[in-house]
Amino acid sequence: MRHCRRVTTLLAAVPESRETLMLELTSRIALLEIGRIAGIEEREARSLFDEAHAVAERLQDKAGHAFLLTSYGRLCGLAGDVGQYLACAERATEFAEGSDAVFEFEMHSVLAHAQLAVGRLAPARATAERALTEVARVAGLREAVGHSTAPGLCRVWWALASAHLGRTAEAEAALEALLAEESERALQALYGTHAFLCEVLRLRGDLPGALAHGRRAVELAEEHGSVFSRVEAAAFLGAAELADGDLTAATSVLERALALARNRRTALWYEPRILATLADAKLAAGDRSGARALLSEARELVDRGRGWRLGAFDVALAWVRLLASEPASDRTAIESALESVDALTAELGSDPYRRIAALERARLAT
DSSP, X not given: XXXXXXXXXXXXXXXXXXXXXXXXXXXXXXXXXXXXXXOOXXXXXXXHHHHHHHHHHHHTOHHHHHHHHXXXXXXXHHTTBHHHHHHHHHHXXXXXXXXXXXXXXXXXXXXXXXXXXXXXXXXXXXXXXXHHXXXXXXXXXXXXXXXXSHHHHHHHHHHHHHHHTTOHHHHHHHHHHHHHHOOOHHHHHHHTHHHHHHHHHHHTTOHHHHHHHHHHHHHHHHHHOOHHHHHHHHHHHHHHHHHTTOHHHHHHHHHHHHHHHHHHTOSGGGHHHHHHHHHHHHHHTTOHHHHHHHHHHHHHHHHTTBSOTHHHHHHHHHHHHHHHHSTTOOHHHHHHHHHHHHHHHHHHTOHHHHHHHHHHHHHHHO
16 A cells, blocks of 8 residues: 555656556555555545546546446445445446457456345346356457456356345355365455355355355455455354354354454445344344344444345344344334335345245244
8 A cells, every 4th residue: 555655646746648647547546456455444535536537537548447436336335335336337337338358347247246235136147147158258258367356256246146046056056166166265265255155055044054164264264365355254154153043153253343344444335234143143142222222223324325235134134023022012013124124025036035034924923
């Protein structure tokens, strides 16, 4: 980060040319990328984006503009503003349409991630599938993106969307294949393959498998991963530990993840989900007031459109459970909360969430 800032300072004293403008743009994009991984204040990120955007406008460089948008959008998304992420990804994809195949592929990979972030599961899967199909179809594209992490990440997005759309066996097979192909542990941490396998297996009810992959994900993230990878792995493992009934393990891993995300201002798109899972753990331990406090925070974030949209389901479901646990539970309030869960499952089109919601209704009816 220090070296990138030094570049921008030195360029201020150099006569302007296309080359110096390109350096100004790329140094600011690099600062945004570093900030996404290491954490950066929202105001500082916006300032860097505005400066870089002005440079990109002067350069009239579509590729530079697109990469700026994806860097800033992804940073915003991972910090919780998934709507901004999608807006940036859609605009970047427009810049890429009709250009070279590598550029198009990279932009479509980012778009799939952004669509997943806002809960557009079917479009996310279709976008990722289109991008991956192009890699196989277009001559020379596989070789051109061979050293890029985009194909691996695109396969992960495709797998998670597939799992939610009722294709859990395909999702699991895709992630297992990625693990078999990529033995380097640092890349496994980057892709989050074990973490997403943990989530896919939890959704299909295979808790031993979910826990094994979740614990491996946390181990790899601690050894080789970024702050984001560590929070992501912990969020998925925490949910699996809770589903398995280990309240202590779930609470411990999730509290550490929440503190890390907030301290470093990254991976905050998991914040509502982590809060909801922690609330479920507290409720299971008999701490209704603690659960209510956590859910109050989570619901406020969801109401503001913060966090990945799939996490809104966890928050809504935890709210139902809290209301149902009250000694003098309000049947009307519980039914209203269940209707909110049903509306979310309809919006997302997630098969596992639809099944979980139905089971919760049946449990409360008995």
